[in-house]
Amino acid sequence: MSSGQIDVxxxxxxxxxxxxxxxxxxxxxxxxALLEHVQTLQxxxxxxxxxxxxxxPSVNVMRDDVARPSLPRDVVLEAAPQRQGSYFRVPRILGxxx
Amino acid sequence: MSVTAAAGDSALQVNGGAYEAVxxxxxxxxxxxxxxxFCGCRNVFGSEPxxxxxxxxxGYPGALPVPNRLxxxxxxxxxxxxxxxxxxxxxxDRKNYFYPDMPKNYQISQYDTPFTRGGVVxxxxxxxxxxxxxxxxxxxxxxxxxxxxxGSTDGxxxxxxxxxxxxxxxxxxxxxxxxxxxxxxxVEAVAYLEALKRTFVALGVSDVKMEEGSLRCxxxxxxxxTGASELGTKTEIKNMNSFRSVQRAxxxxxxxxxxxxSRGERIVQExxxxxxxxxTTIVQRSKEEAHDYRYFPDPDLxxxxxxxxxxxxxxxxxxTLPQPRLERLILHDRVSVVQAHQLIDTPGxxxxxxxxxxxxxxxxxxxxxxxxELSRLANETATAVASSxxxxxxxxxxxxxxxxxxxxxxxxxxxxxxxxxxxxxxxEIVEREGLGQVSDPAAVDGFVREVIxxxxxxxxxxxxxxxxxxKFLIGQVMKTSRGKADPKLAEExxxxxIAGSDP
Ligand SMILES: [Zn+2]
Numbered sequence: 001m002s003s004g005q006i007d008v009x010x011x012x013x014x015x016x017x018x019x020x021x022x023x024x025x026x027x028x029x030x031x032x033a034l035l036e037h038v039q040t041l042q043x044x045x046x047x048x049x050x051x052x053x054x055x056x057p058s059v060n061v062m063r064d065d066v067a068r069p070s071l072p073r074d075v076v077l078e079a080a081p082q083r084q085g086s087y088f089r090v091p092r093i094l095g096x097x098x
Numbered sequence: 099m100s101v102t103a104a105a106g107d108s109a110l111q112v113n114g115g116a117y118e119a120v121x122x123x124x125x126x127x128x129x130x131x132x133x134x135x136f137c138g139c140r141n142v143f144g145s146e147p148x149x150x151x152x153x154x155x156x157g158y159p160g161a162l163p164v165p166n167r168l169x170x171x172x173x174x175x176x177x178x179x180x181x182x183x184x185x186x187x188x189x190x191d192r193k194n195y196f197y198p199d200m201p202k203n204y205q206i207s208q209y210d211t212p213f214t215r216g217g218v219v220x221x222x223x224x225x226x227x228x229x230x231x232x233x234x235x236x237x238x239x240x241x242x243x244x245x246x247x248x249g250s251t252d253g254x255x256x257x258x259x260x261x262x263x264x265x266x267x268x269x270x271x272x273x274x275x276x277x278x279x280x281x282x283x284x285v286e287a288v289a290y291l292e293a294l295k296r297t298f299v300a301l302g303v304s305d306v307k308m309e310e311g312s313l314r315c316x317x318x319x320x321x322x323x324t325g326a327s328e329l330g331t332k333t334e335i336k337n338m339n340s341f342r343s344v345q346r347a348x349x350x351x352x353x354x355x356x357x358x359x360s361r362g363e364r365i366v367q368e369x370x371x372x373x374x375x376x377x378t379t380i381v382q383r384s385k386e387e388a389h390d391y392r393y394f395p396d397p398d399l400x401x402x403x404x405x406x407x408x409x410x411x412x413x414x415x416x417x418t419l420p421q422p423r424l425e426r427l428i429l430h431d432r433v434s435v436v437q438a439h440q441l442i443d444t445p446g447x448x449x450x451x452x453x454x455x456x457x458x459x460x461x462x463x464x465x466x467x468x469x470x471e472l473s474r475l476a477n478e479t480a481t482a483v484a485s486s487x488x489x490x491x492x493x494x495x496x497x498x499x500x501x502x503x504x505x506x507x508x509x510x511x512x513x514x515x516x517x518x519x520x521x522x523x524x525x526e527i528v529e530r531e532g533l534g535q536v537s538d539p540a541a542v543d544g545f546v547r548e549v550i551x552x553x554x555x556x557x558x559x560x561x562x563x564x565x566x567x568x569k570f571l572i573g574q575v576m577k578t579s580r581g582k583a584d585p586k587l588a589e590e591x592x593x594x595x596i597a598g599s600d601p
Contacts, residue, residue: 014390016196053189053211053395059403065131065168068138070152077148084248086147087262090198093247 006031110352112360116324119352120332121281125291125315127273127304128241129172135240135271136163136206143310147264155240155269157202162398165190169271170213170402172303173238174412176273177214179297179419180233184409188213189401190238193391199243199263207274209393212237213402219277220421221293222428222435223285231290232278243268273304279318279329284349287317288341296420296442308340315344319351320365330355331365335379337372347372351379423448431461437469444473446484457494464497471514479518487521488514495524504528506535508581537584539591542575545583546591549574557596568592 008028012019019027073086082089110117131141137154153161174184191209212235219231244267249259275294281287295306295313306313315338320330335351338344350372355365370379420442427438427448441448447468454464472483472493479486496513499505505513505528513524513533528534536542549571550557560567568589575588 014194014392054397054400056400058400061164061400062167062170062402063138063164065133065166066138067133067140068152070139070150071156073146073148073151076151076156084262087246087264088148088198090245090261090263092249092259093198093245093261 118324120279122279122318123277128312129271134269150266173213180217182214182217190396190399191393199245207239208237231280234276236275241270241272284345334369453490454493458497486518488518536582545579
């Protein structure tokens with residue numbers, strides 16, 4: 001895939017990043033360089049290697065369903081950008097969630 | 099333009115042609131666990147806002163999730179209950195989107211490796227039709243927080259000035275059950291959801307309290323000429339939060355699409371929200387604005403692998419499931435579909451019925467008592483049938499006494515009411531207090547003569563053709579016999595003796 005195929009403006013929109021047209025161009029070139037590196041990796045013979053979803057050689061890490069203390073509410077809400085009473089206060093929501 | 103939809107919207111007509119609805123349902127069910135999916139915060143409804151939160155469920159940088167074993171076992175059991183396949187390998191993926199009630203800006207979910215695949219949900223419709231809906235998959239994910247839209251008059255999104263967020267629900271384990279588009283009407287959609295609910299409650303994996311939001315669903319709806327193999331353009335309906343709103347929203351959407359087609363319009367693929375107050379669906383988002391979630395395996399979580407013996411152990415732990423019980427009741431005991439569901443859906447009632455039938459060997463008579471007099475007393479006294487003092491053994495005695503004609507139905511009711519609160523053996527009470535039904539014609543004649551003598555005027559009226567008086571006279575015989583006379587015999591002897599006596 002060449003850098004021309006990355007829609008930088010679209011990716012920026014998904015990531016909620018406001019980019020100037022200069023930045024779109026600059027990051028586009030940088031992302032293109034990254035993809036070129038991946039293209040080099042793709043030349044490696046991997047036909048005999050099973051696909052993995054995880055680099056850690058481990059499975060079935062789970063915990064028992066036992067409660068542990070939560071954080072005190074005031075500690076949590078003090079870290080919030082805005083609070084109102086017992087809640088996090090956020091700006092007006094414009095649409096339904098995904 | 100012409101559109102007709104029969105009750106239950108299964109027979110749909112568009113401009114004279116037969117149409118059918120094609121419906122698939124995605125439903126989210128909160129699992130009943132002590133703690134959340136990936137952290138040790140409590141999973142409880144109704145706590146003070148933002149008191150069950152920690153670095154993991156608030157998405158603090160560096161906090162690491164660890165899956166709850168019980169939640170994973172619960173979803174596997176749910177799948178096994180519907181005959182689903184449990185793939186040996188599963189993993190968690192990140193679903194990326196931004197919303198204020200989701201602190202990490204991604205939701206941990208499952209993309210291409212759900213914990214269960216396939217399976218079938220079987221159920222009966224109220225009219226006795228049996229239906230089977232294929233499941234696509236059931237996967238596990240974490241719930242989001244809850245937002246209150248403040249500053250608007252009705253607490254909804256429109257017109258709000260800001261929102262308040264409570265993260266107690268964020269990270270609660272959530273199963274998403276996805277059906278194939280096998281559902282054909284709004285009535286069927288509700289019956290399907292009820293079948294899911296019944297099974298999850300029996301398994302103990304969820305309380306399925308809709309009023310607490312522990313079951314929420316979305317539906318994909320399209321219509322097509324009946325028998326066509328191609329699917330019509332579908333719309334997705336969201337925001338249905340009760341069985342009633344599921345039925346109304348889907349029925350409403352089917353009619354809306356039929357009307358659009360009959361006017362020669364095209365259906366547009368879009369997401370529509372159900373407006374409970376306006377009783378209509380409203381466009382939320384068109385296909386062009388569809389989300390791009392950029393799923394990828396969550397690097398913080400390692401895969402889950404099941405050995406055959408783990409699955410066998412969970413299969414062994416499955417309780418008696420409602421569907422095979424319903425099948426036995428309906429097909430073997432010949433209980434009606436509606437009555438079978440009454441038995442199964444009232445906690446403890448089916449057990450009570452089955453224990454009694456095992457002793458009485460009279461399913462129909464037992465059923466009549468359980469759903470009649472016993473359910474009435476249960477409502478009246480706000481006591482479950484199973485926790486009354488009337489044991490299945492005692493009820494079996496009453497069934498036996500009644501079917502032998504040893505007591506009449508009035509005496510049976512009186513004894514049930516007594517034993518319900520006081521306990522004891524009905525057979526012994528009948529014996530001790532001489533409550534046995536009087537079926538000896540000579541003895542009944544004695545009571546009948548007494549009544550004829552005392553009620554001369556009524557007897558005269560009856561003789562003159564006033565048939566309704568007979569009911570009163572039978573009542574008098576019952577009263578004179580202190581409720582013990584066989585009412586059928588009393589009627590017979592009243593007619594005979596009045597006819598045979600002089601005016
Ligand atoms: Zn937590």
